[in-house]
Amino acid sequence: MSRTKEDEATPAPRWRRRKAERPSEMLEAALAVFIEKGFTAARIEDIARAAGVTKGTIYLYFPSKQAMFEAVIRQAMVSRLDEARALFERHEGPVAPLLRRIIEDFGPRLAMTNLAAIARLVIAEAGNFPEIARFYRHEVIARGEDLFGRIYAQGVAGGEFPDLPVDVVTKLVIGPVLITAIWRTTFAPVDERPFDPVAVISTHARVLTAGLRALAEEEKP
Amino acid sequence: MSRTKEDEATPAPRWRRRKAERPSEMLEAALAVFIEKGFTAARIEDIARAAGVTKGTIYLYFPSKQAMFEAVIRQAMVSRLDEARALFERHEGPVAPLLRRIIEDFGPRLAMTNLAAIARLVIAEAGNFPEIARFYRHEVIARGEDLFGRIYAQGVAGGEFPDLPVDVVTKLVIGPVLITAIWRTTFAPVDERPFDPVAVISTHARVLTAGLRALAEEEKP
Amino acid sequence: MSRTKEDEATPAPRWRRRKAERPSEMLEAALAVFIEKGFTAARIEDIARAAGVTKGTIYLYFPSKQAMFEAVIRQAMVSRLDEARALFERHEGPVAPLLRRIIEDFGPRLAMTNLAAIARLVIAEAGNFPEIARFYRHEVIARGEDLFGRIYAQGVAGGEFPDLPVDVVTKLVIGPVLITAIWRTTFAPVDERPFDPVAVISTHARVLTAGLRALAEEEKP
Amino acid sequence: MSRTKEDEATPAPRWRRRKAERPSEMLEAALAVFIEKGFTAARIEDIARAAGVTKGTIYLYFPSKQAMFEAVIRQAMVSRLDEARALFERHEGPVAPLLRRIIEDFGPRLAMTNLAAIARLVIAEAGNFPEIARFYRHEVIARGEDLFGRIYAQGVAGGEFPDLPVDVVTKLVIGPVLITAIWRTTFAPVDERPFDPVAVISTHARVLTAGLRALAEEEKP
């Protein structure tokens, strides 16, 4: 592409105009910094440096550190939610043997990626950010329960699962996954003993499915 | 409560000699403030006020805010550890039906008291306080695993439990309890739907014991 | 000086971009404050105000009060060192009568300017700032001895000066100059009697040169 | 000495009543601490510990840290003044050869003992303690000049010394001694090269006496 006439008036800009991408680049950088240091200890300047901009620029896109934090969590979760939805919706057919596969697919995805760190971040800061807690509760967890609830309902209808409240069962599913996530990011770094998250999650899948199946049997007359 | 006559003559003294009691009063006050605000957002002056002393007094007993935080967690956990030990050691006899009782006794004690908030605090701050993480790992969790491990081993020996690694089983036991604790302190306050921690825990106990029993059956020839 | 019309429309801006000049302005202000109050008693805010900036700005240029102090002494001495070098190196030819001129040129320059106050400051704080002492020893004194040593060696070679260790002679040269400097800044302000530093220094020059000449004569066979 | 009847009523006290000695013990301890750290950096508690008492006790004897500092300097100097006086007054007879002995006796006594450190302390803090400066000027220096002045006057009368103002000559005498004292306490600790204070002082004595003698010769017709 040869330079045309208008180049005379408008010399090549030193930086490429990337207005649209900038904010989400910043959010990614911010996520990394928040994960590493937590909300308070993360300095705006750290985030700016990680994003390759300067402090002032952050404030062109976000009105405050707190607003940025909320946006960070939002974006991080939203971008994962679609993956999660796809994951859940892919599964069709008989659900009982599926539960195990769901846990084994979904578990490591939470426990082994930085979703674990995000979860820890949310847990840590929810007290100071009710807005975050509310968002997480309604946008993330509610959707997850919804997706999982439909699958579970099928299983109950088919006599594969006992008739328990879905929000309770969800917590039984998530609990050991969450503890695995937390363990990996919190205690494993200071622990000399090896820690095998996948083993925990697959054992969890086995025990839980076995337990649900057993209770379902009991319910039958 | 009206002021009595002698108040006129004897205004409140600036201080009263109470060296022995002071430190643990301060730790209690500090725990409350740390739980409410997190480590960084808690101001020493807040803690001092909550303890009924002034800033300077804090520094007579603790060399720094960080040291105080570590002491807070230590004292909070140590005082619970004995309860926990007693709880575990009381149980004797056949262990399979016991597991359920253990979860149902121990679970609410973690999920419903401020142990839940402490756990959240540890999770939130462990990244910035490796010392806390290490302490918690070695003093709190290791002991719990130890106590629980002995019980579980009996069950395995008696064919009541499947032969799984005890550290893995421990996480299956704790996971849903922990999520209950976190839920109560993190999401329940912003959630309009009712949340029944005890239901979660007792369901957990039922499903887990059923699952372990089922797997134990499978193991038998 | 009355405010002009445009003042109405343009109130003083919060700041003006002056990165290049700022640091040395701050160092000058800091020198004045440190001289007046000593290191510990000088408040960063005093220095900032004297420099026409606010506290925070100081920390944009110096990482700590201590670092600033070291920079202050360094800059104050380094800028004088070149003058001193020029002064010494200008002198050529026979050195014996020169010694007197050197003292009479150099003495008042130390005793009458704020070099005197800096010397006092260094003496006062060297105990708490070994780095300052070391810097002063190696950068300031060593250079002075070096310059002076070359001149003195010529005089010894020419039989004008006795063959004494140059570091000892240096102290004989400096001693009365230093006491003059200290006297002026320490005791003269509280003394009702008049004090004539120049008289002390010129008498010193006369007596010292006479003494050295006499000893040089003695050395000759 | 056997215990007598009144012992029954007055059992041996746990501590010996030493009201009279206590203050000067504290002053000695305080001197050491002030010398080591300077006025501001010296903590009352350091002094108390060094004196074997507690903070509160200090305030039974001195109304404030500043008052204590002034008392410290006073006592330290007063106790030395008598020695100095004795030293000066011992000397009698012809004064010219004596000057050298005076310097060689008195010099090391100032330069090598903690008088050097006290001098440094006074120089350092005089700005913040005009009272100290005044005391030192009038009580210490004036007396020294007085004693020395009588000797010098004899020498002038006898044609041994040139007719110079005694306050000027005093500074020529003291200057190299002072620089030796300061050097030893300020720069020698950070200097790898050896430093021989006595050599400086004896050279000083030789050069100064030679110089004064030479000028006295010039004055003669």
Added chain:
DNA sequence: GATGAATGAGTCTTCATTCAT
């Protein structure tokens, strides 16, 4: 007389936020 627990004013230092360029 002595103690030492308690106080609180004083200071350094950090960092989110602003705004002239």
Added chain:
DNA sequence: AATGAATGAAGACTCATTCAT
């Protein structure tokens, strides 16, 4: 749009001084 110099409020920590015991 981007920069980065400057701001100033906020908070950890120190230590001279007080005073109940």
